[in-house]
Amino acid sequence: MQPANAYAAQCPTRLVLDRVADKWTVLVLGLLAEGPLRFNELRRRVEGVSQKMLSQTLKGLERDGLVTRRAYATVPVTVEYRATPLGHTLSATLDPLRIWAETYIAEVQAAQRRYDAVA
Amino acid sequence: MQPANAYAAQCPTRLVLDRVADKWTVLVLGLLAEGPLRFNELRRRVEGVSQKMLSQTLKGLERDGLVTRRAYATVPVTVEYRATPLGHTLSATLDPLRIWAETYIAEVQAAQRRYDAVA
């Protein structure tokens, strides 16, 4: 088995990076790392996500073993999502990304204004 | 000014997260953090990236102040890209993501096989 190398096109790491380097994944997993949430609660908290994309994102996260889904036979049905231990390790590495965005947003926007002024 | 919050739809942080949570951005910036590279060298190293997407990714990174572009009037023209200090801070926060992917790839793939076996 070859060493993992995300820069090689056929490396399976690339597939994982694809899934992980995704806007909704970062946001959804970030919330689930704080505690379990239900579908519509996630939908309200992650502003702008459509039902389709949230459903799709959660399915992907579940398939990757990052999130578990539990349905309760209440009425209406209750479905609870929570991060697995593996999901928590990923969320922990994604936290700095959200923090970076919030920290350097002003610098990035200033750079954008400079760039756009020239062009 | 409101505090940055990536979960709010209108928050500019969301825009930054969009750009940053991108496959090609992660890979390209990761290489440029190691040292300056030319366009076609990047293209060869980031396997599978098309000229269009590489060009687009680099333009975005430049606009965000994460990468600088320098053209030399050689023949054929030489264009060199390098990470800015800001770009280095982002790359440093993205490194753990690539490392996570390479570390846990086996676990993720095992989870996928389990999931697919049930379905």
Added chain:
DNA sequence: CTTTATGGTATCCAATGGAAACCAAGTGCC
């Protein structure tokens, strides 16, 4: 009897991504 809530799926259209062709300028090759 209509509205509300749950957690989705189905459908449609716009936007995005990728493959391939094309471009200019100059150098080497035959």
Added chain:
DNA sequence: GGCACTTGGTTTCCATTGGATACCATAAAG
């Protein structure tokens, strides 16, 4: 002289994706 090859792109076209909207079953509340 003429063809191919290099650089760093842009353009064009088509397939895939994303998002908005409508729809579904079930049951409780008003």
